[in-house]
Amino acid sequence: MSLLLGARDRFILGDNRFGLRPDLALVASMIEPESRLLDVGCGDGALLDYLVRELSCDGRGVEISQAGVNACVARGLPAVQGDADRHLADYPDDSFDCVILSQTLQAVSKPREVLRQMMRIADTAIVSILNYGHISARVSLVTRGRMPHTRILSEPWFESSAIRPCTVRDFMDLVRIEKLATGTCYGIAKKREVTVIRPGFEGQANLFAEQAVFEVLRPRKRRSR
Amino acid sequence: MTQAPKAVHEIQDDLPGPRAELAGGAAVRLESGERLGPVHVAYQTWGTLNEARDNTVLICHALTGDQYAFGIHPVTGKTGWWESMVGPGKPIDTDRYYVICPNCLGGCMGTTGPAAVNPATGELYGTSFPIITIGDMVHVQAMLLDHLGIEKVMCVIGGSMGAMQVLDWVARYPDRVVSAVPIAGAARHSAQNIAFHEVGRQAIMADPNWCGGFYYREGKRPEKGLSVARMAAHITYLSEPALWRKFGRELQNRYMKSYEGFGADFQVESYLRHQGASFVERFDANAYLYITRAMDYFDLEADHGGDLAKAWQGTRARFLLTSFTSDWLFPTSESKEVVHALIRAGVNVSFVEIESDKGHDAFLLDEPDLFETTSGFLDSVARSLGF
Numbered sequence: 001m002s003l004l005l006g007a008r009d010r011f012i013l014g015d016n017r018f019g020l021r022p023d024l025a026l027v028a029s030m031i032e033p034e035s036r037l038l039d040v041g042c043g044d045g046a047l048l049d050y051l052v053r054e055l056s057c058d059g060r061g062v063e064i065s066q067a068g069v070n071a072c073v074a075r076g077l078p079a080v081q082g083d084a085d086r087h088l089a090d091y092p093d094d095s096f097d098c099v100i101l102s103q104t105l106q107a108v109s110k111p112r113e114v115l116r117q118m119m120r121i122a123d124t125a126i127v128s129i130l131n132y133g134h135i136s137a138r139v140s141l142v143t144r145g146r147m148p149h150t151r152i153l154s155e156p157w158f159e160s161s162a163i164r165p166c167t168v169r170d171f172m173d174l175v176r177i178e179k180l181a182t183g184t185c186y187g188i189a190k191k192r193e194v195t196v197i198r199p200g201f202e203g204q205a206n207l208f209a210e211q212a213v214f215e216v217l218r219p220r221k222r223r224s225r
Numbered sequence: 226m227t228q229a230p231k232a233v234h235e236i237q238d239d240l241p242g243p244r245a246e247l248a249g250g251a252a253v254r255l256e257s258g259e260r261l262g263p264v265h266v267a268y269q270t271w272g273t274l275n276e277a278r279d280n281t282v283l284i285c286h287a288l289t290g291d292q293y294a295f296g297i298h299p300v301t302g303k304t305g306w307w308e309s310m311v312g313p314g315k316p317i318d319t320d321r322y323y324v325i326c327p328n329c330l331g332g333c334m335g336t337t338g339p340a341a342v343n344p345a346t347g348e349l350y351g352t353s354f355p356i357i358t359i360g361d362m363v364h365v366q367a368m369l370l371d372h373l374g375i376e377k378v379m380c381v382i383g384g385s386m387g388a389m390q391v392l393d394w395v396a397r398y399p400d401r402v403v404s405a406v407p408i409a410g411a412a413r414h415s416a417q418n419i420a421f422h423e424v425g426r427q428a429i430m431a432d433p434n435w436c437g438g439f440y441y442r443e444g445k446r447p448e449k450g451l452s453v454a455r456m457a458a459h460i461t462y463l464s465e466p467a468l469w470r471k472f473g474r475e476l477q478n479r480y481m482k483s484y485e486g487f488g489a490d491f492q493v494e495s496y497l498r499h500q501g502a503s504f505v506e507r508f509d510a511n512a513y514l515y516i517t518r519a520m521d522y523f524d525l526e527a528d529h530g531g532d533l534a535k536a537w538q539g540t541r542a543r544f545l546l547t548s549f550t551s552d553w554l555f556p557t558s559e560s561k562e563v564v565h566a567l568i569r570a571g572v573n574v575s576f577v578e579i580e581s582d583k584g585h586d587a588f589l590l591d592e593p594d595l596f597e598t599t600s601g602f603l604d605s606v607a608r609s610l611g612f
Binding site for chain 1: 578
């Protein structure tokens with residue numbers, strides 16, 4: 001791995017003074033200040049709060065749990081209750097610059113349709129997933145003969161909200177089938193160790209990343225960073 | 226024997242608080258095409274208008290509410306109907322915001338309505354008062370703001386019929402509203418709600434003391450009819466779990482069923498009778514007819530060519546909608562329809578559904594989630610304005 005990737009392609013996520021979970025901090029680093037954002041699966045609004053207050057974004061949240069929505073609104077963040085499968089269809093085309101879907105794509109029943117809707121209402125989406133292709137997941141499945149049980153995939157299959165488990169490669173395939181493009185993408189291991197996923201080298205991330213964050217773009221549009 | 230309390234129409238000119246004559250006494254054009262004037266609006270204010278004149282919160286009251294949201298009510302002697310929400314340090318913080326609550330058009334607490342004097346005849350209007358709409362109420366509130374020199378409000382807030390006014394406010398004056406908080410409301414009155422209102426109106430009109438709406442000159446009051454109307458309506462404001470929790474099948478001041486005709490055997494009967502009896506002391510029967518009619522006519526979707534989103538297209542106002550799980554009069558589904566329309570219109574909207582077994586009335590009661598979310602929302606609006 002180290003032969004293929006330069007030092008700047010790997011870094012450690014430190015603690016941040018905002019108390020953001022490391023993977024959310026990584027998502028936040030991919031957001032342009034002052035952009036119009038929709039955070040789907042915003043939970044209690046931890047990421048949204050940062051994006052609105054620190055990056056001056058016009059951010060709005062969608063959350064399936066009413067308790068999460070109420071928490072967002074109580075802290076002054078706009079949020080509505082809704083599930084990604086049905087809710088996104090209401091938004092007008094191009095009503096946002098970016099849609100964030102952190103660890104929610106695997107919890108929806110129609111991930112392909114959700115991705116289509118996201119790319120309809122914004123030209124950029126940030127999608128994060130748990131990677132079921134990680135080596136420990138593979139070993140777990142092969143040796144135990146049961147669904148992967150690892151540090152990050154810690155819930156039993158009947159409790160997990162991930163009704164659509166997928167790997168880094170699976171997601172990249174979906175992006176290609178949908179004729180979309182990817183911008184900057186990262187793999188995360190041990191919650192903090194980040195590696196840039198280079199196009200054509202997804203195989204490594206698929207083995208060694210426990211989580212992954214993808215910037216998905218409409219075709220023929222690549223953002224330079 | 227004590228003297229019977231005065232009727233509402235006899236005291237409405239002597240109520241405490243300011244009363245504005247709109248547009249210098251000129252007639253106001255109503256949605257029906259009729260002209261009504263002069264129009265007076267009685268209102269209450271709390272807090273201080275800031276220098277930028279942008280910290281106003283306008284409260285729209287519900288069907289049987291009035292301007293006395295906070296403080297002691299001059300007729301009932303009870304605390305204001307929204308004391309839980311309004312006051313120093315409360316979600317509608319009178320230390321921070323300038324709060325205005327007007328009595329709605331058609332009301333009977335000092336604002337022009339059927340119990341006011343018709344200057345053309347020198348008599349009280351009665352049923353010669355023109356039919357009014359929610360839109361007319363909103364128009365009159367906007368004229369009151371003109372009168373007070375307030376161009377823009379930081380928030381229009383209200384529950385039930387107040388929520389209808391809030392929704393209409395932004396549709397009519399999108400640039401005069403920074404944020405809108407409709408609570409337990411709907412963009413149109415449902416068939417079931419119209420039906421309940423009709424029961425109430427029929428009860429009033431069936432009372433021989435109603436006299437075709439001109440009971441004032443007869444020195445009569447259709448108290449029985451109005452009280453039955455209130456009793457029927459009051460049931461719709463509660464919920465079966467709330468009624469059961471409060472009363473169950475408990476008997477009133479007795480150990481067993483009386484088998485003696487139709488006195489109030491059950492506590493719930495006694496409670497409703499009390500609700501009816503106390504209501505007639507502070508409300509005018511004709512006002513009840515006119516205001517329920519205004520609610521029944523309300524349909525923002527029809528007003529906008531069948532596309533509710535068009536009502537708020539292009540507004541920059543932020544919305545917070547709230548509904549309660551056990552509210553069957555203005556159920557969550559009604560609020561959600563508004564939310565979907567607002568999203569389609571690209572409006573910045575928040576929506577909170579609050580778990581409560583208290584029915585529609587929950588918006589007037591102690592609901593911590595309501596206070597937290599409303600206060601968080603208003604605070605963020607205030608901060609966006611820089612105070």
